[in-house]
Amino acid sequence: MAIRRGRGVAAINYPTGMNLGGDPTQALVHSTPTGNFMVTLSSVDLGQGMKQIMAQICAETIGVPTDRVVVDTADTDTGPHCMGTFASRGTHRAGNAVIQAAREARQVMLEVAAEELEVNASDLETDGQGNILVKGAPQKSISIFDVALSAHFKRGRSISGRGMFLIPRSYPEKETGAMKPSTCYAHACTVAEVEVDDETGEVTVLTVKNVFEIGRALNPKMVEQQLVGGSWMGISHALYETTEPYYPNRDHGGTDFNQYLMPGPGDLAQTEIIVLERPSADGPYGAKGPGEMCANPQIPAVANAVFDAVGVRIDTLPITPERILRALKAQASN
Amino acid sequence: MAKVPVQFTLNGAEKAEFIDSGTTLLHALRDKIGDTSPKGGCHQGTCGACSVIIDGELRLSCLTLAEACNGATITTTSGLSEGGVLHPLQRAFLDAFATQCGFCTPGMIMAAKVLLDHTPNPSREDVVEALSGNICRCTGYEPIIQAVLTAARSNSQNAA
Amino acid sequence: MELRKSYFADQRKDDLHEIGQPRPRSDSPGHVTGKTTYFADRNFPGMLHLKMVRSPHHHARIRSIDTSEAEKHPGVVKVLTAKDVPHNVYTILILIQIGPEDETVLADGKVRWKGEAAVAVLAETERAAQEAAAKVKVDYEVLPAVFDMDEALKPGAPIVNEYHGRNYYLYDSGECRKVRFGDVEAGFAGADHVLEQTYQSSPIEHAPTETTGCIVAPEGNDRFTCYTNTQAMFFTLDNTSIILQMPGNKLHFVGGTVGGGFGGKVDVIVEPIAILGAKLTGRPVCFIYSREEEMQISSPRAAEKVVIKDGVMNDGRIVARKVTGYTDAGAYSRHSPYGAQKGAGHYPGPYTIPNVWIDTYCVYTNRTPSSAMRGFGVTIGDFALEVQMDKLARLIGMDPLEFRFINAYRDGDMKAHRQPTEGAALIECMQEASRAANWPVAEKFMAMSSYAKGA
The missing domain is CATH 1.10.150.120 ([2Fe-2S]-binding domain)
Structure with a gap:
């Protein structure tokens, strides 16, 4: 009886969005009288940080600091339609809608600034700090604060924009299955290293090295949040989680966190995250949806590592000590 | 249902309420006093989202009867920052x-x-x-x- | 976390101001001070609490329901049964024309899974609602149930859901969603080895720390404001409008600050019945799942069975792959027909294989209806695919990572569902994993690129 080590690898891809259902999201952007910007949506922030990312996307597009943008979302009386937060679609779909709306608002903003500065709008640029400058002559400038005041009280212009992003529905062809499930895919490769106690069947995940390709890390710290949490969830799925431990038998389902198991803070694998960025052709600033796929590759990587360690295949999830012991017993009797 | 008085110090302020006997501290804090910083994630004592500090010790407010907290000093997360300065x-x-x-x-x-x-x-x-x-x-x-x-x-x- | 900017640098301009910056999250100060307002952090005077009477049987006919004792229970304000729900039989994907309507808001004549809602009790307190729910008498005639997908698909199996009339979802393509590419049988015939393996999972709970729920407040103007943690505002509003036969303009949904979802909050379950309760009583109504309900009543990730048959050459090329996937929808469709179809679009994984045959089935059994979860339609498939890849590599005596390089898709490669590959990056992920994990592969693999061959 011994503690045995093994390692396993898995590589995966993941579609962004739900093309097979049709996938629209809208956004509205407008400025306040003093040059702050409101993004209005009906998208839902589940904790992944939708509000923050939409603010950064709007800020980048208009050319102001992120803290000048406020996101008002998920009120059906004010926010235009969004399909919902699922299918790794939020950042991609809503982000594209926000970009379109913000561009339209930016154009009005530049037109008003052009009138104030008596130049052509096409000769203006933003400095990202809240000012609009004449290209090549930055001493000639106006603050966005003053532009918004002028638009509201002098020029009678609405610095606002509408955004709509729609991936039309793809209907699978009946006989061949020809379809377009997604316009862009995120990628990952995970190597997991485990120890398996062949006496108890217990698995300890020592390390997971995850490489994720996610299009573009719009906010690297928030990307890291999702990827670290996702990697944890993947390991949790691999080794612990089930509401029906003896499926298809319906008995013995957990009803609280003492029965429904997940790794706690004392059960963490040493986790490494490496991010590659291949911008998607149609994503907001190249982004893809990383939120779901980051929890997938750990499951087969752990399963393959368990085999590498003790030479038995557990093809049924989760890979519990009971299943490992039964497999080891079967192996020994063969 | 019988109402019982409870009195305790919450984040430095005296609180006195009449509550239904058997009310958990979690419900008393959230529904009577209006401090919604403790969260009800399971009401079974298995998730920790309702944790508060009672007389210096960590307690699950979903498993603590409010009436057992008479005279206690209770701290919740909403009471941690002082004068707008974060803890x-x-x-x-x-x-x-x-x-x-x-x-x-x-x-x-x-x-x-x-x-x-x-x-x-x-x-x-x-x-x-x-x-x-x-x-x-x-x-x-x-x-x-x-x-x-x-x-x-x-x-x-x-x-x- | 490390960003490896050396990859794909030619496709990216790193000249942005706000994008790519680790700006602090605007919501975090609210989180750390306990000031963030989740739906349940609201309290309305006179608010009623809703509790469900749930089926103790996996499959049963309801002979009768007697609510008289429950109605007399102190604190009870209203007891709702199927006849109170204007459009009781519904299905959520009807909004994207995926029918038929197959599920009841409150059981009508039958229950099809253990835990199915039969009667809703509205009372002054949670405790009164719970106690009254225990006094509702439902007379059940227990029926044979089926739990195993293979059993469910056999002729003569008990029919789980009469609205389908068969224990699988009928796609326009027939009993399963199909993908056909090349000639899979010829591929097997010409392969050096053929390996067929079966993979299985069981249902998985999303386990968000905040359980599913909503609070409904009737407004003075005949409108209803629903504070909810749904993942999809208008999807929920529009389905509620259908179920309650209430014009959408009477409904106002407020949400968007959610204590975790992971796909578990895309079903439309709590809102319609809570709004109906608010309408019929004129009082605010709160309906929040207990943790037990969240774990055993709310939709889990579906159990799946995946059978993969591969033909592989000694040089490492996979020449044929046949996948048969079964998604255990439980008793009702919810999002599962979509998930099984999404699986068909995902197989055979990120590999270029000339001959592919995919069948994905959505199967009905007498268990908690499953629905979407993080990685919907893909997660379990990826487990099966990638364990299969490991087995194939070992079968031909090849390094598992090198084996994947040989088969990895690249830009321009035609996928089984007949879309050319664009924006591939699997090879680069594997190259970086090789370095990071100190898992060396042959130089020729480290020199590969996802860009189109010859480009």
């Missing part, structure tokens, strides 16, 4: 990006505060032990552990 733990959670959905955060901060109150220079193992009654589904725990360790370091630097 070092709150600051550390922000800086470490240790919140995602945020639902477990107040309970995590309570558990961490009791740890640091008793053990100002905790080891990683101490932190893990202290957080082991609190469920988080978003973060994978590592950022939370790091936040607590960072807060401990900044505390000990301030004390030095």
Whole structure:
């Protein structure tokens, strides 16, 4: 009886969005009288940080600091339609809608600034700090604060924009299955290293090295949040989680966190995250949806590592000590 | 249902309420007093989201009867920042990006505060032990552990 | 976390101001101070609590329901049964024309899974609602149930859901969603080895720390404001409008600050019945799942069975792959027909294989209806695919990572569902994993690129 080590690898891809259902999201952007910007949506922030990312996307597009943008979302009386937060679609779909709306608002903003500065709008640029400058002559400038005041009280212009992003529905062809499930895919490769106690069947995940390709890390710290949490969830799925431990038998389902198991803070694998960025052709600033796929590759990587360690295949999830012991017993009797 | 009086100190302020006998502290805080920082994640004592500090000890408010808290001194996460200045733990959670959905955060901060109150220079193992009654589904725990360790370091630097 | 900017640098301009910056999250200060307002952090005077009477049987006919004792219970304000729900039989994907309507808001004549809602009790307190729910008498005639997908698909199996009339979802393509590419049988015939393996999972709970729920407040103007943690505002509003036969303009949904979802909050379950309760009583109504309900009543990730048959050459090329996937929808469709179809679009994984045959089935059994979860339609498939890849590599005596390089898709490669590959990056992920994990592969693999061959 011994503690045995093994390692396993898995590589995966993941579609962004739900093309097979049709996938629209809208956004509205407008400025306040003093040059702050409101993004209005009906998208839902589940904790992944939708509000923050939409603010950064709007800020980048208009050319102001992120803290000048406020996101008002998920009120059906004010926010235009969004399909919902699922299918790794939020950042991609809503982000594209926000970009379109913000561009339209930016154009009005530049037109008003052009009138104030008596130049052509096409000769203006933003400095990202809240000012609009004449290209090549930055001493000639106006603050966005003053532009918004002028638009509201002098020029009678609405610095606002509408955004709509729609991936039309793809209907699978009946006989061949020809379809377009997604316009862009995120990628990952995970190597997991485990120890398996062949006496108890217990698995300890020592390390997971995850490489994720996610299009573009719009906010690297928030990307890291999702990827670290996702990697944890993947390991949790691999080794612990089930509401029906003896499926298809319906008995013995957990009803609280003492029965429904997940790794706690004392059960963490040493986790490494490496991010590659291949911008998607149609994503907001190249982004893809990383939120779901980051929890997938750990499951087969752990399963393959368990085999590498003790030479038995557990093809049924989760890979519990009971299943490992039964497999080891079967192996020994063969 | 019989009403019973309860009186305790919550985040430095005296509170007195008549409540239904059998009301949990969690419900009393949230529904009667209006402090919604403790969260009801399971009402079974298995998730830690409702954690509060009673007389210096970490307690699950969903398993604590309000009427058993007469005369107690209770701290919740909403009472941690003073004069708009965040508590070092709150600051550390922000800086470490240790919140995602945020639902477990107040309970995590309570558990961490009791740890640091008793053990100002905790080891990683101490932190893990202290957080082991609190469920988080978003973060994978590592950022939370790091936040607590960072807060401990900044505390000990301030004390030095 | 490390960003490896050396990859794909030619496709990216790193000249942005706000994008790519680790700005602090605007919501975190609210989280750390306990000030963030989740739906349940609201309290309305006179608010009622809703509790469900749930089926103790996996499959049963309801002979009768007697609510008289429950109605007399102190604190009870209203007891709702199927006849109170204007459009009781519904299905959520009807909004994207995926029918038929197959599920009841409150059981009508039958229950099809253990835990199915039969009667809703509205009372002054949670405790009164719970106690009254226990006093509702439902007379059940227990029927044979089926739990195993293979059993469910056999002729003569008990029919789980009469609205389908068969224990699988009928796609326009027939009993399963199909993908056909090349000639899979010829591929097997010409392969050096053929390996067929079966993979299985069981249902998985999303386990968000905040359980599913909503609070409904009737407004003075005949409108209803629903504070909810749904993942999809208008999807929920529009389905509610259908179920309650209430114009959408009477409904106002407020949400967007959610204590974790992971796909578990895309079903439309709590809102319609809570709004109906608010309408019929004129009082605010709160309906929040207990943790037990969240774990055993709310939709889990579906159990799946995946059978993969591969033909592989000794040089490492996979020449044929046949996948048969079964998604255990439980008793009702919810999002599962979509998930099974999404699986068909995902197989055979990120590999270029000339001959592919995919069948994915959505199967009905007498268990908690499953629905979407993080990685919907893909997660379990990826487990099966990638364990199969490991087995194939070992079968031909090849390094598992090198084996994947040989088969990895690249830009321009035609996928089985007949879309050319664009924006591939699998090879680069594997190259970086090789370095990071100190898992060396042959130089020729480290020199590969996802860019189109010859480009």
